Amino acid sequence: MAKSKTDDTPGTITEDDLRNKLQAFQDQVQGKVEEQKSTIAATVAGVGVVLAIVFFLLGKRAGRKRSTIVEIRRV
Numbered sequence: 001m002a003k004s005k006t007d008d009t010p011g012t013i014t015e016d017d018l019r020n021k022l023q024a025f026q027d028q029v030q031g032k033v034e035e036q037k038s039t040i041a042a043t044v045a046g047v048g049v050v051l052a053i054v055f056f057l058l059g060k061r062a063g064r065k066r067s068t069i070v071e072i073r074r075v
Helices: 015-066
Strands: none
């Protein structure tokens, strides 16, 4: 018995089918990235400011530990 092609069975996948599907997926992802771009930028800026403050405070503390006290005496 030969198999007959029914309406439910998909035909062969063409290059255009793949290209259209991938383009639709890329457009969907690009749309989501564009929506979140300002939120991502604000988060990155906030993390950068927090890191700068932490590094400043750690450097200030380390400088205090290593500082030398110099006495000046008049002879």
